[in-house]
Amino acid sequence: MKNKRRFAMVSVSVIVVALILEAGILKYVNDANAYKLSKVLLDRVFTVLDKNDQSEEELIESLKDDYIVRAKAVSYIVDAKPQVENDVEELQKIAKLMSVDEIHLFDETGCITSGSVPKYFGYSFDSGTQMSYFKPMLTDKSLTMCQDVTPNTSEGKAMMYAITWNEAGTMMVQVGLKPQRLLDELKQNEISTVVSDMPVYKGMELYVADADTELVKGATDCDKIGKTFHDLGLPTDIKESDKPTVRQISVNDSGCRCVIRRGDKYIVAVTIDKSFYMTNSVVALLVVGIYLILASCCIMYMFSKIMKEKYEKEKLLYISNTDALTGCLNRHAYETDINKLDLKKEWIYISLDLNSLKHVNDTYGHAAGDEMICAAATCMMASFGEFGRVYRIGGDEFAVIITQKPDELDAMTKHFDSSVAEWRGKIVDSMTISYGCVRSLEEDWEFVYDIAKEADRRMYASKARYYSDSDIDRRK
The missing domain is CATH 3.30.450.20 (PAS domain)
Known part of the structure; x- marks a missing residue:
């Protein structure tokens, strides 16, 4: 008997707790949905009103x-x-x-x-x-x-x-x-027309008033047009903000939830009657839903911890290997990757360097130099990124290691030359880049760094030809 009473008491307690949770969930969900819906309406009204004030274009x-x-x-x-x-x-x-x-x-x-x-x-x-x-x-x-x-x-x-x-x-x-x-x-649209076209649910009312006079210029209930917010019992002490304010008010002796936002020209308010919250639901389904939500929350909590740790590791790895200015791989990644290269396999090393960067920095400022460096990186990644990896190893010094489809080098460099030639910046009109390419199987290399040195030599030879042909003093 005692066990039965105890079981009954536990059962009643569970039911009471479930009902309390149900009421809380319903209120929270209804309030959240009503707020979201009201915010969408407010944003939409402000968007339409702002659009009516914009230029023809x-x-x-x-x-x-x-x-x-x-x-x-x-x-x-x-x-x-x-x-x-x-x-x-x-x-x-x-x-x-x-x-x-x-x-x-x-x-x-x-x-x-x-x-x-x-x-x-x-x-x-x-x-x-x-x-x-x-x-x-x-x-x-x-x-x-x-x-x-x-x-x-x-x-x-x-x-x-x-x-x-x-x-x-x-x-x-x-x-x-x-x-x-x-x-x-659209230019002839009255605010009243804008408001009347807005979709609202039963139990919701929408008001648009002039921000200075607080006179209602548009409302879903046409009888309210021409009245003031004060006459209607709507809040009048709302400050200008991009975020809505929520108030509990009484309109026509009926309790309402009011979501209101004041802009520089208009005040827009949405009132939601208590009837809006009347929702039929199945208690058993809600109870099951509560337990499922709790279980899901626990699972999501554990999952989020695992994903957070993974994200932090990936973020740390990315930061440690990425150049902040250009988004290319940095010197650290370069040193790691170059030591993994196999001299018996075919790959290509390209050494690249911007021309006249010092002159650009001295003439237009370092912002112009940064613009050129970023543009150069963009061109490199667009032309070579699909076939290998791009590294920024110094100020204006870059390296590219091509490991995929090395036979298509000519097409890659042609695309790269075209991209560089067509580039136009906001500060600098154009740029040129000198580069030297070396294939891993050109000859019997002793060390990987020998290939890098040879690519540098060819790049500097290209740079010298550029300055000679352009009659430019590279020291300036």
């Missing part, structure tokens, strides 16, 4: 994402209603519904097979420069693209086009818009 750039969304929406509609694919009138209706000027359907070869403008049927990605912009779509069906304002191929009128593949990957859907019309519409 910036606004056109910001429209790209919207146009891609419209292209995807049209794609979904066409997929859902295959019968409209070749129905010009229906596609024109869809274009009007989505507020776009044109809809074009391309086949898998990049040819327009249908759309809202029949006169464009038969045009393809090969029809002109404007349309060829979208050729990458043919090789990557995961792409979505939006073109800048460009004269279209047929009539030369300024348009913006966005394109996406449908879900099945059988056709591409493109929408075209006259940007000036959309810009005029």
Whole structure:
């Protein structure tokens, strides 16, 4: 009997603890979700309001994402209603519904097979420069693209086009818009329209007020427009910040959670009624979830400790072997790697050195010299990094050890010469790099360092020719 009572007491205690945990979890999750949702709304409102104040060029750039969304929406509609694919009138209706000027359907070869403008049927990605912009779509069906304002191929009128593949990957859907019309519409958007377009859940209200007057200029409840935050019981002592503030308030005699943020021009607030927190859940599922969460936390804690130790080791190894300025391997890594090289195997040693670095440092400052050093490292890694390792072993001295595909050295150096010749910096207009290459099997070397010395000799010979041909005093 005592055991039964004890078991009952333990059971009741477990149930009580589970219910308390359930209530705490529900409150925490609901508060966190409500805050995240409110923050998204606040950020979105501020983003839209800021966009309305931007220049035309910036606004056109910001429209790209919207146009891609419209292209995807049209794609979904066409997929859902295959019968409209070749129905010009229906596609024109869809274009009007989505507020776009044109809809074009391309086949898998990049040819327009249908759309809202029949006169464009038969045009393809090969029809002109404007349309060829979208050729990458043919090789990557995961792409979505939006073109800048460009004269279209047929009539030369300024348009913006966005394109996406449908879900099945059988056709591409493109929408075209006259940007000036959309810009005029966006500039005319009232704050009330911006707010009314924002998606909110039942029990949530959104308010936008002028930061100076605190007069409500837009609200999901139109009756609140024209009133002040004070009249509505909303907080008025919020300081300007990039982060929202959370307050418990009462609106219309109903307790609410208010997430509010003040910007330089606007105050935006989201109120969440208590009804928003009403959630049906299964107690047994939550209890199982609690235990699973606890177990997961323990596992994650152990895993995080292991991963942290591994990360710290890798970070230490990376720092000890990496040059901080260029991201190349450093002298320490060079000395370690060069002693591992086998003279019986084929590999290539390249010694490289920047020309006229002292003159650049003296003339333009060390920032210019650093720019050249970083640019040189970038060119080296782009040309040689796939085939070996790049080291910065001194101020402007570099070494490259090629261990993969040594027969392609000519192609590598040609790409490197081209990269260096085409480089233009923000401070320095151009740069040149002298280098010398030595193959490990050129002759019977006694030591690896003999190869390095020979590469240095060839590099300095190249450098001497450069200064001689350029009639430059290398001491300056």
